[in-house]
Amino acid sequence: MAEPFVNWSGSLRFTPGEYAQPGDEDEVRRLVLRAREDATTIRPVGSGHSSSPLVRTDGVLLGLDRMAGVIADGGDRATVWGGTKLAALGEGLYDAGLAMDNLGDVDYQSIAGATATGTHGTGFGFGNLSTQVTGVRLVTGTGELLDVSAERNPELLPAVRLSLGALGVVTRVTLDVQPRYELRRRAWCAHVDWTLDHLAELVHTNRNADFYWYPRSDLTQIRTMNRTDEAPGERTWSMGRVPGSDPWRAPREIKAGPTHRTIPQARDLRFEEIEYMLPAEAFAACFAEVRRRVRERHRRVAGWRVLVRTIAADDIWLSNAYGRPTVTIACLQNTSLPYEEYFRDVEAVFRQYGGRPHWGKKHWLTARELRPLYPRWDDFQELRRRLDPDGVFLAPDLARLLEEA
Numbered sequence: 338m339a340e341p342f343v344n345w346s347g348s349l350r351f352t353p354g355e356y357a358q359p360g361d362e363d364e365v366r367r368l369v370l371r372a373r374e375d376a377t378t379i380r381p382v383g384s385g386h387s388s389s390p391l392v393r394t395d396g397v398l399l400g401l402d403r404m405a406g407v408i409a410d411g412g413d414r415a416t417v418w419g420g421t422k423l424a425a426l427g428e429g430l431y432d433a434g435l436a437m438d439n440l441g442d443v444d445y446q447s448i449a450g451a452t453a454t455g456t457h458g459t460g461f462g463f464g465n466l467s468t469q470v471t472g473v474r475l476v477t478g479t480g481e482l483l484d485v486s487a488e489r490n491p492e493l494l495p496a497v498r499l500s501l502g503a504l505g506v507v508t509r510v511t512l513d514v515q516p517r518y519e520l521r522r523r524a525w526c527a528h529v530d531w532t533l534d535h536l537a538e539l540v541h542t543n544r545n546a547d548f549y550w551y552p553r554s555d556l557t558q559i560r561t562m563n564r565t566d567e568a569p570g571e572r573t574w575s576m577g578r579v580p581g582s583d584p585w586r587a588p589r590e591i592k593a594g595p596t597h598r599t600i601p602q603a604r605d606l607r608f609e610e611i612e613y614m615l616p617a618e619a620f621a622a623c624f625a626e627v628r629r630r631v632r633e634r635h636r637r638v639a640g641w642r643v644l645v646r647t648i649a650a651d652d653i654w655l656s657n658a659y660g661r662p663t664v665t666i667a668c669l670q671n672t673s674l675p676y677e678e679y680f681r682d683v684e685a686v687f688r689q690y691g692g693r694p695h696w697g698k699k700h701w702l703t704a705r706e707l708r709p710l711y712p713r714w715d716d717f718q719e720l721r722r723r724l725d726p727d728g729v730f731l732a733p734d735l736a737r738l739l740e741e742a
């Protein structure tokens with residue numbers, strides 16, 4: 338009997354039939370073919386940082402920890418094993434004089450896992466991490482090795498860049514990279530009204546900008562990042578007072594350094610999270626309603642903060658920024674506190690404003706509700722049935738997400 342699997346936040350627990358840690362692509366192929374023959378399911382797993390049940394299976398849980406590291410780099414491309422953790426990837430690229438364009442808030446995830454769910458950072462000039470993927474090698478449900486890039490099977494690229502582990506096991510990822518550079522991170526506090534009034538300026542004059550809203554105090558922490566080698570676009574806000582709030586502080590530098598050591602943060606306290614991606618134009622009204630509900634209905638339990646970030650539009654079929662500049666709202670809750678009633682209530686608001694859920698965080702949508710949100714949904718499902726005709730990757734939780742009952 339295998340050991341139970343527990344995700345990072347602790348809210349997803351199950352015991353797979355078997356854990357597999359293949360060491361090369363032939364072994365991945367053999368495992369897929371065996372599962373197909375046994376009519377069982379395989380779920381690829383990265384670092385287990387998702388809290389939606391994407392990896393749950395009573396069949397084989399397949400991790401690529403033994404297939405990690407940079408395979409090749411040159412020019413503006415780097416090919417890496419799917420099991421490479423983002424922290425190690427950042428160091429490996431840095432040693433080669435390279436860097437990723439943008440990153441999310443932490444670097445614990447694997448590259449295949451992070452891109453499988455559209456993990457994102459912040460900045461209207463940057464797509465999610467999946468948009469940095471220019472090529473993928475995967476082992477499909479028939480055990481075939483499939484290469485997808487601008488040169489090979491390019492029509493499949495918008496599907497395989499973000500595929501939830503539903504099209505196959507991603508063994509290699511090729512990334513668009515650039516010469517390494519340094520960033521300066523700053524942070525300061527302001528009343529939420531001030532932040533909302535200045536939001537457009539903040540996101541358009543900084544390379545990266547986001548903010549945390551603290552429901553109990555109505556204060557925000559604003560965070561910006563800019564390249565150290567470029568004239569800073571950011572305005573240095575003068576000291577002052579925001580009416581009706583605590584004194585707010587001028588921006589102070591938190592740290593400066595290479596991208597992979599400046600963007601990701603250490604997260605020791607465990608939390609649950611719901612995050613929805615909204616059309617940018619819907620943000621103001623949606624945030625106002627979330628703020629109202631949190632303060633009126635959930636203030637007692639909402640012990641944590643709410644994070645607002647931006648993402649550029651893309652053309653990836655299952656990307657939650659597909660076709661629209663996006664503003665995201667994420668509600669975080671300490672794992673020792675109840676979250677479901679709070680999250681379900683704000684989810685109703687997010688949905689009212691056309692939001693699409695983060696694939697790797699808490700949400701309660703199934704294929705029936707998801708399909709109308711994604712213009713290329715049917716194309717993805719058709720490809721999935723072609724690459725995995727026997728449903729080797731389609732464990733019950735994934736089936737609820739992708740197949741209409």
Ligand SMILES: Cc1cc2nc3c(=O)[nH]c(=O)nc-3n(C[C@H](O)[C@H](O)[C@H](O)COP(=O)(O)OP(=O)(O)OC[C@H]3O[C@@H](n4cnc5c(N)ncnc54)[C@H](O)[C@@H]3O)c2cc1C
Pocket residue numbers: 345346380381382383384385386387388391392401419420441442443445446447448449450451452453454455456457458501502503505506507508604695696697698
């Ligand atoms: C503390 C914390 C901070 C976070 N910060 C951010 C953030 O800033 N921005 C953001 O957008 N998200 C964030 N997330 C969410 C996180 O980035 C995603 O849930 C991500 O998918 C987790 O990656 P993972 O390697 O843990 O993959 P897992 O959670 O293990 O798996 C996620 C998906 O990837 C698939 N997968 C994994 N490996 C493979 C493979 N080799 N081939 C095919 N499919 C594969 C799995 O089947 C599953 O569908 C955060 C989560 C936590 C816990």
